[in-house]
Amino acid sequence: xxxxxxxxxxxxxxxxxxxxxxxxxxxxxxxxxxxxxxxxxxxxxxxxxxxxxxxxxxxxxxxxxxxxxxxxxxxxxxxxxxxxxxxxxxxxxxxxxxxxxxxxxxxxxxxxxxxxxxxxxxxxxxxxxxxxxxxxxxxxxxxxxxxxxxxxxxxxxxxx
Numbered sequence: 001x002x003x004x005x006x007x008x009x010x011x012x013x014x015x016x017x018x019x020x021x022x023x024x025x026x027x028x029x030x031x032x033x034x035x036x037x038x039x040x041x042x043x044x045x046x047x048x049x050x051x052x053x054x055x056x057x058x059x060x061x062x063x064x065x066x067x068x069x070x071x072x073x074x075x076x077x078x079x080x081x082x083x084x085x086x087x088x089x090x091x092x093x094x095x096x097x098x099x100x101x102x103x104x105x106x107x108x109x110x111x112x113x114x115x116x117x118x119x120x121x122x123x124x125x126x127x128x129x130x131x132x133x134x135x136x137x138x139x140x141x142x143x144x145x146x147x148x149x150x151x152x153x154x155x156x157x158x159x160x
Contacts, residue, residue: 005077010034013049021051027060033070036061041074 011030031050035057039045043061047054061067089102107116 005081006037010037013038016051019051023056027052027056029064029067032057032060032064032067036067036071036074040078041071043071 011034013031013034027050032046035046035049036043038049043058044054047057050057061071086102086106089098090106092098092102
């Protein structure tokens with residue numbers, strides 16, 4: 001993760017002579033927090049840093065509202081980074097294929113709430129070999145070329 005996405009108040013992880021943390025050695029909340037952030041919220045990777053099983057760390061985190069909140073924040077920050085990358089790709093004027101690919105991703109995932117993606121009445125977005133984006137209904141039929149317009153509103157030609 002980028003350094004500005006990690007809290008500055010993390011504690012150092014202890015250097016230990018063992019390859020696996022003894023079960024009788026209790027977990028330290030702040031050490032677990034550091035491992036979670038160093039692993040970008042991946043419990044399995046954080047557990048490796050702590051030399052414990054992922055089950056032990058996952059159970060410890062579930063019992064701690066503080067660590068659960070830290071884990072959620074780490075996940076939220078990853079989503080922020082991913083959204084920034086999506087926006088960068090959508091605005092990429094130098095690489096149209098990157099922009100087109102990301103446009104399809106956005107329409108088929110985030111755009112589902114607006115009717116894009118799969119399902120009845122939805123649309124497909126295809127990129128032809130020439131780089132042109134083709135938008136059509138999910139059943140393969142094309143949109144009407146000349147939609148009817150009444151007082152600024154586009155009316156479905158099939159319904160009219």
